[in-house]
């Protein structure tokens with residue numbers, strides 16, 4: 001390493017109090033930022049669970065639908081109309097709704113009921129015990145074995161209960177990649193049974209799942225569905241729509257943003273203040289360096305290096321701390337909605353860099369202005 | 379001649395409150411000299427020292443050090459010139475408390491981009507010259523005032539500059555220690571290849587000067603410094 005930077009590093013590390021304050025301050029700030037943004041990412045991700053789990057390329061829905069949590073039923077002619085759009089390889093009806101499960105001990109639990117197209121079973125979950133074809137048996141339901149499995153009394157194959165006053169039998173257990181956000185158990189059945197057994201409005205289809213013939217057909221399909229008065233979205237667009245809903249139409253997005261900003265400002269002020277004091281402490285020595293023959297650019301290098309060192313250390317520790325906390329929380333709380341994404345890491349990194357740049361800036365301003373003559377004048 | 383100062387003028391402040399710290403100061407310094415600049419407080423000694431060492435820009439006049447007209451250099455070039463040619467000993471030492479004594483001494487070499495290990499090795503030799511080899515890993519504040527001044531002398535000479543500048547080197551020391559240090563400097567640091575300029579108003583060390591320039595009100599008192607007292 002360049003000797004000057006080595007000196008800069010020693011000056012920093014040997015001021016243990018300020019060094020610790022700087023690193024802890026930034027660590028704390030990164031930790032808070034990461035917690036906030038990871039929690040929000042987790043919420044967004046899990047709230048879009050159905051979109052990911054079903055895996056359809058395109059979704060057709062009522063234009064007023066914002067999230068996969070609710071749906072506005074569509075009449076059957078829409079399905080036929082969508083099927084007749086050129087570029088549609090196939091389109092199937094999809095039902096999602098809430099059902100009230102009455103357990104054998106007499107307690108009630110609400111659950112998410114998903115009805116898969118009878119013919120294709122498109123969007124089916126991965127079966128982990130039992131057989132998918134048993135879904136065609138009388139009153140058959142497939143239960144997802146996730147964190148909410150126990151809420152229906154951890155049913156085995158053959159267990160029966162009532163859903164909306166209809167008999168239901170668990171015929172298989174399944175797995176889905178993304179857990180839901182709202183802590184509800186999930187039951188799969190056929191579209192026909194779901195629409196027959198659950199109280200419903202005049203219209204029955206929650207969503208139409210569409211497989212386009214090719215990616216190039218997507219735009220035309222979206223256009224045509226729009227002319228029908230409905231909305232067709234790719235799975236990614238639907239996820240984005242869901243994200244936007246939570247970001248902008250609930251208080252959650254704003255609050256997370258404010259909290260993230262506050263964490264940033266806390267880090268900025270702790271680090272900025274401490275770094276300023278650190279530079280002030282060393283100011284007359286920097287003046288002596290200038291007198292001896294250090295160029296201003298060299299002093300700036302030292303300061304930028306010092307602020308980057310604390311910035312990156314704080315970033316590293318902060319990320320480590322928040323990832324560890326999230327990992328531990330996930331072990332203890334099965335459905336804990338938080339995930340560290342590259343976007344979150346990048347955001348935290350940018351904020352840390354701003355903190356570093358700001359800190360060096362106020363330090364540099366001081367150092368640039370030192371007049372080595374003052375070193376002589378005392 | 380190692381240094382020539384011609385017609386140095388320096389004022390501070392703007393027109394109505396303008397004060398002249400130096401008026402038309404001229405003098406020469408030769409290799410092998412230990413020149414003192416003395417005079418009452420406020421007479422312009424520090425200002426003069428700063429100007430001839432390339433730290434404070436004069437309003438008028440020229441300073442030529444080793445054939446370089448230093449105030450014609452840009453600020454980075456001037457910093458480089460100081461680094462290569464001038465060693466400084468400050469009144470209150472200005473040692474980094476968070477570096478070891480050895481690292482402090484090595485700083486001019488590190489600024490010259492010498493490799494780290496070679497810089498420290500050279501600093502170690504120089505600490506031996508000033509008799510502080512065994513203190514190399516201590517922080518400077520664990521040392522006595524006299525020892526700290528010797529460390530700062532080591533730092534000033536580690537890169538073998540030709541011109542050494544001392545500002546009030548004994549002001550923070552008791553009389554005996556001050557005298558010992560200046561005696562040491564004359565005996566071991568001064569040689570025919572370099573010159574030492576010392577600003578002081580400590581009359582107890584006058585005896586070690588090879589020549590004394592006396593200042594009053596921003597001028598050299600006529601007649602002083604003319605004769606070499608070697």
Ligand SMILES: Nc1ncnc2c1ncn2[C@@H]1O[C@H](COP(=O)(O)OP(=O)(O)O)[C@@H](O)[C@H]1O
Pocket residue numbers: 377390391397398399417418419420421422423424425426
């Ligand atoms: N930065 C400055 N601003 C205004 N006046 C100054 C400044 N530096 C020095 N002076 C004035 O210049 C004169 C000479 O000061 P100085 O060179 O420090 O004298 P000495 O070192 O002999 O005590 C004094 O009158 C002092 O007040």
Ligand SMILES: [Mg+2]
Pocket residue numbers: 423424425
């Ligand atoms: Mg003075």
